Amino acid sequence: MTFSIRGQELDIEAVEDTVDVGDDMVIKVYGDPNTDYYLTVTGVNKDEPPGIDKTENVEALDEEGKAADGTPNLAAWIRTEDEGLAEVKIDTTGADDRTYTIYVYYLPVKKDGTLLTPITEFVKDSDIDRSKTEDYEDEDIQVREPTVTFDIPKSVTIGENVDIKGTISA
Numbered sequence: 117m118t119f120s121i122r123g124q125e126l127d128i129e130a131v132e133d134t135v136d137v138g139d140d141m142v143i144k145v146y147g148d149p150n151t152d153y154y155l156t157v158t159g160v161n162k163d164e165p166p167g168i169d170k171t172e173n174v175e176a177l178d179e180e181g182k183a184a185d186g187t188p189n190l191a192a193w194i195r196t197e198d199e200g201l202a203e204v205k206i207d208t209t210g211a212d213d214r215t216y217t218i219y220v221y222y223l224p225v226k227k228d229g230t231l232l233t234p235i236t237e238f239v240k241d242s243d244i245d246r247s248k249t250e251d252y253e254d255e256d257i258q259v260r261e262p263t264v265t266f267d268i269p270k271s272v273t274i275g276e277n278v279d280i281k282g283t284i285s286a
Contacts, residue, residue, distance in 0.1 A: 128220045128253040136262040136285050137213065141166065141206040143255065145220050149200045152234045154221040156183060156241040157190045157206060164212035168192045173202035178238040193235045208259050215258045222251040
């Protein structure tokens with residue numbers, strides 16, 4: 117018989133605290149095995165939003181944008197695996213340069229005092245009453261524009277071939 121010892125608390129961790137526009141934000145959620153959690157992305161510019169990708173651990177995705185005033189894919193119901201881990205990827209291809217806060221909730225309670233219905237119901241993050249919600253965690257990730265650095269000689273002779281080298285952070 118094999119079993120693992122783990123903490124009982126919900127935890128969220130960013131694989132990287134800063135990513136370039138175009139790279140995925142990767143979030144790891146640690147919780148109870150085979151359990152549903154509600155995940156939201158906040159701090160979003162509606163004109164340049166990121167989007168949660170439909171991956172193995174995403175049970176239901178807010179494709180209609182109910183949780184974000186019509187902006188889709190900013191909320192999802194995720195499910196942890198047997199080890200109590202869920203990995204979520206958030207696409208930043210169309211996102212702007214800013215810091216996003218990702219929240220994950222266990223048994224989220226709405227401001228009207230009722231539980232959010234797992235898998236089928238999506239609400240704005242501001243409609244969740246954190247004081248009544250059993251457990252939640254958040255993580256900040258900064259998305260930045262890629263930077264380009266050139267390595268160019270300071271002086272050259274006319275007619276000489278010049279090698280220009282460069283790197284990009286993305």
